[in-house]
Amino acid sequence: MLHGYLPAILGGLMTSLQVAACSLAIACVFGLIGAAAKLSSSRAAHAVVDVYTTLIRGIPELALMLMVFYGGQTILNYLVTEAGGDYVEVPAFAAGVLTIGFVFGAYMTETFRGAILAIPKGQMEAATAIGMSRSQVLARVTIPQMIRHAIPGFTNNWLIMIKATALVSIIGLDDMMQRAGLAASATREPLTFYLAVAAIYLLITTVSILLLSRVEKRFSLGVRKAELQ
């Protein structure tokens, strides 16, 4: 199938999935820190997170990725030569993952913040009133409900993010797009390979939607939906 390039493309798929998984982890960490900072009473923390989310919304992912890739290169080499080391190269994987994670961390910040705000305050107060400690309130009341409120936004961010991973080929990462490009020029059949990549992405997004809607159902057990009309 695909003139024998199928294993190569699937190998690229593994890279794409690794990029997506690592970026997602980084985005969630940034998102949780960002949301915590926005909900804290510290004005300095608010300002830092505001600058972060505003910057991300103002600049395209691709431009940011190039900035991190080439800029990181410059800074890293400056530091390394200062320390007496040799020329080093920023790994494309790290640049791609860090950029995508950083960008989607900003979107996750808003998702998580909104999810926490959606929980009625009285529940946390009630939990404190019956003697739960702060960490117990967090683990038993806040987090389980926050997940439910965060899932729609999380799904949306994840779908945009998985599509953004196609961009890492531009900074030279050996992902699915890159492999498809190589196979396309070797066989002179670009349509075949790019359509195959499109089909694989469509499969990933479809599976993601199905899985996450099941997760949402699981976390929404016991919540009645308003019936319209």
Next chain:
Amino acid sequence: MIDWSVIATSLPDFLAGLKVTLLLLVISLSTGLLLSVPLAVARVSSNPLLSKPVWLYTYVIRGTPLLVQLFIIYYGFAQIDLIRNSSAWPLFREAWFCAWLAFSINTTAYTTEIIAGALRATPAGEVEAAKSLGMTTFDLYRRILLPGAFRRALPQYSNEAVGMMHATAIASTVTLVDLTRVARDVYANHLATVEAFGTVAVFYFVLTFSLIGLFRLAERHWLKHLRAQVAAPSTLVAK
């Protein structure tokens, strides 16, 4: 640390890149808006022969990366003999045409879903009132459904417009010299990271917030009747 002379000498290039970025944005968004209105009407239709094909179109386009769509059109279509031998072939060899086509197809899918969602959110009473006045379906859409839907769609559409503006950076991968391509060229020629990417960041930043500002003005005008309710912290919602 910053070499201002690099920025000064490359400023004309950045301005030319800005022109390409803006032109790409305007032609794609206007095509998208034009096509998505009839598609959205079809999407909410109770006739599955109309709504299902549109559903499939938006599902496939929204489920695949724009970069892949652009490559399919720019590189892939050359493989189809029917296109190669047709009189449209000179167009498909043109990066401009391919970028416009890919971006328009992409933004049409997202915009169709935004407008369809807004149409579905029409209060049932408005439709009943219009029908009881004897409006035809065409009048119902023209006078009641679409004007209301456009208003409701505006905040979400502003996100799509900003997203599309950011997506034009992808045109730099098919030889078009937009803002991002200029930044890469300036970096390659001068090895000046901060100057190249810092400048382009400023350009995009100003562009994004001008666009958001324009949509704010539009919302203030067309969503005047909702202003009292908009007081909630809705400004913090990202895309």
